[in-house]
Amino acid sequence: xGKQIEFFYDVSSPWTYxxxxxxxxxAKEEGAEIVWRPFLVGGVFNTxxxxxxxxxxxPVPARDAWVxxxxxxxxxxxxxxxxxxxxxxxxxxxxxxxxxLWAKGEGKEVELATAFFELYWSEDCDISHDEVVAExxxxxxxxxxxxxxxxxxPRVKEQLKANTDEVIARGGFGSPTMFVNxxxxxxxxxxxxxxxxxxxx
Numbered sequence: 001x002g003k004q005i006e007f008f009y010d011v012s013s014p015w016t017y018x019x020x021x022x023x024x025x026x027a028k029e030e031g032a033e034i035v036w037r038p039f040l041v042g043g044v045f046n047t048x049x050x051x052x053x054x055x056x057x058x059p060v061p062a063r064d065a066w067v068x069x070x071x072x073x074x075x076x077x078x079x080x081x082x083x084x085x086x087x088x089x090x091x092x093x094x095x096x097x098x099x100x101l102w103a104k105g106e107g108k109e110v111e112l113a114t115a116f117f118e119l120y121w122s123e124d125c126d127i128s129h130d131e132v133v134a135e136x137x138x139x140x141x142x143x144x145x146x147x148x149x150x151x152x153x154p155r156v157k158e159q160l161k162a163n164t165d166e167v168i169a170r171g172g173f174g175s176p177t178m179f180v181n182x183x184x185x186x187x188x189x190x191x192x193x194x195x196x197x198x199x200x201x
Contacts, residue, residue, distance in 0.1 A: 003032035003198050006179040008167045010041035011100075011116040011127065012093040014082050016176040018074050019188035020117060023178070024110075026191055030198045036109050038097040039163040041175040042090070049173040074188065081122045091120060092128040094160070095151045099133060101159050102150035103142060111140035 005027055009016045027034050068084065075082040085091070096116045103112040115136035119125040125132045133151075134144035150156055167177055171184055178185045180197040 003030060003201055004035060004180070005032050005194060005198070006035045006037055008037040008039050008163065008172060008175065008177040008179075009113075010039060010093055010175040011096050011113060011120065012041060012091050013175045014071055014084070014121055015074075015188050017082060017117045017121050018078055018080065019176045019178075019191065020113060021078055021080060022188060022191055023176075023194070026195055030195060032198050036100070036104065036113070037163050037167070038100040038113075038160065039167050039175070040094065040097060040160060042093075043161075043164040044168055044173060044175075047168055083121065083124070085120060085124045085126075087124060088126045088128075091126060094128075095130075095133050096127045096136070097160055098151040098156045099137070099147050101156050101163075102147065102153075103140065106142060108140045108142055112136055112142060115139040 005023060007020075007023060009020060011017070023034060026032075071082060071084075093116075100109050100113055100116075103109045116127050118139075119132055119136055120127045125135070127133065127136070130148065133147065137144040137147040170177075170179065172186070174186060176187065178190070178194055180194055181201050183197055185191075185194050185197070
């Protein structure tokens with residue numbers, strides 16, 4: 001087996017958007033395959049990382065200001081436009097994630113994920129709405145009607161739960177979580193360590 005990065009992700013995270021873009025360039029440079037694994041980060045928070053909810057309920061203004069500044073610095077470095085959606089945050093990403101699992105079978109997962117990231121993090125569109133999901137499908141050259149049907153299929157629902165359960169079982173606590181040769185890496189800023197792990201392999 002060649003070099004491989006397992007990339008567990010939820011499109012509801014701006015840091016995941018950064019890593020999603022950056023890991024593709026890294027994988028190309030290192031000759032590695034990316035195995036995309038959508039999962040529901042809210043399910044992970046509920047199970048093993050409830051502190052995320054407490055942080056949102058009790059914000060630290062100085063930290064929040066720094067996080068926004070830091071995010072913009074990373075976005076500029078990656079050539080991305082990322083803004084915290086003023087209308088809906090956090091967002092219910094279940095339909096989007098189920099859609100991504102279906103799109104994988106159509107060979108369009110990366111294109112659909114890109115559309116969801118851009119719609120939510122660059123254009124302030126609520127990706128839980130059916131019309132926005134349909135727009136993402138069109139941008140990825142997928143049939144919106146087929147996508148709408150797919151997100152209701154039991155096998156797709158079960159796969160999303162299975163991915164979520166798996167990342168928890170393997171020690172994950174947020175998005176993005178990456179695995180290389182059994183080692184776990186969390187977050188966009190750990191990509192240099194991902195690169196090193198690939199080179200050691």
